[in-house]
Amino acid sequence: MSTATTTENQDLAPVRTESLAELLIATERPPRPTALSACLTFGWRAVLKIKHVPEQLFDVTAFPIMMVLMYTYLFGGALAGSPREYIQYLLPGILVMSVVMITMYTGVSVNTDIEKGVFDRFRTLPIWRPSTMVGYLLGDALRYAIASVVMLTVGLVMGFRPHGGVVGVIAGILVLLVFAFAFSWVWTMFGLLLRTEKSVMGVSMMVLFPLTFLSDIFVKPETMPGWLQAFVNNNPVTHVASTVRSLMEGTSATTPLMWTFGWSLALVAVFGPVTMRLYNRK
Helix, strand or coil, X not given: CHHHHHHHHHHCCCCCHHHHHHHHCCCCCCCCCCHHHHHHHHHHHHHHHHHHCHHHHXXXXXXXXXXXXXXXXXXXXXXXXXXXXXXXXXXXXXXXXXXXXXXHHHHHHHHHHHHHCHHHHHHCCCCCCCHHHHXXXXXXXXXXXXXXXXXXHHHHHHCCCCCCHHHHHHHHHHHXXXXXXXXXXXXXXXXXXXXXXXXXXXXXXXXXXXXXXCCCCCCCHHHCCHHHHHHHHCCHHHHHHHHHHHHHHCCCCHHHHHHHHHHHHXXXXXXXXXXXXXXXXX
């Protein structure tokens, strides 16, 4: 054994520091990726994860369909006289609710990659640091768009008729995607802060249920008690739902639209830096 080892060691040429340095600088170093290209690359990575695990699309296909059917036929007759009348008010709100609810999976994905050690590799790359987080959000934007298309298709079959036309529908979806992108920064923070993905989901549901159910998604705030109206009228989900509903109906959406963009800017301004600080210290 020792003789064989000695023979092998004698056959290996000694490595000099000078030759190693010449080898490392023999070729030109590739250019550093730009912030945009790094963000798009990580966004494409998120899309490829959906391709290899198509079960991830369950929450943006089956869940929205179930929500539309269940709430329309359960409450339509009692609240509006018929499901066909109720869906005109309900569908934009349910669209907002479904997309806002699935934003929590951004934090779950971040937490999963941390547990697997993938983030340790990302931190060693010569890239713009926030690109990993932005990539998650860009990839999830595709899922939000799929959920919106699925719900609108089901709503049209059930009798929903947007008087704002195609332009109003597209504008409503774009506003919703902007808010969902901003709101997802909250869950990336929790994904970095909490230790397990179950903890992320638990905290997310504690926040999402009051925000979505205590809003104008199902009924108008005028029908609620005064103390509850104060919360509902200042709820960011209410502002987003009112904006999407007004754009799809073809009515004025100036005030709720300003509130929606204000909330979006505030969420990014507050939770974006906090998320990156946690990421750099993780």
